Amino acid sequence: MRMTQLSPNHQTPNHKQSKPTEEQLQNELHFHLAEKMLMKLHEEELISHEELNQISKLNRQKFNPLLGPLMFDKP
Numbered sequence: 831m832r833m834t835q836l837s838p839n840h841q842t843p844n845h846k847q848s849k850p851t852e853e854q855l856q857n858e859l860h861f862h863l864a865e866k867m868l869m870k871l872h873e874e875e876l877i878s879h880e881e882l883n884q885i886s887k888l889n890r891q892k893f894n895p896l897l898g899p900l901m902f903d904k905p
Contacts, residue, residue: 850896854896860893861890861895865886868882868885
């Protein structure tokens with residue numbers, strides 16, 4: 831293995847993390863509430879698994895959640 835020491839001139843710049851806006855936080859909350867209701871409908875067998883996936887996809891498009899893409903493996 832080859833190792834190279836970086837000089838201070840080659841360090842990566844510090845990136846400030848931006849805080850989510852009030853609207854993003856509201857969308858995140860609405861998304862999670864909608865998903866919770868959706869899961870309840872599926873558990874009670876009022877909607878199929880395919881319908882669950884379709885509605886969940888629409889929820890992700892509508893609310894554009896920050897964490898939504900991390901929680902689901904389907905687009």
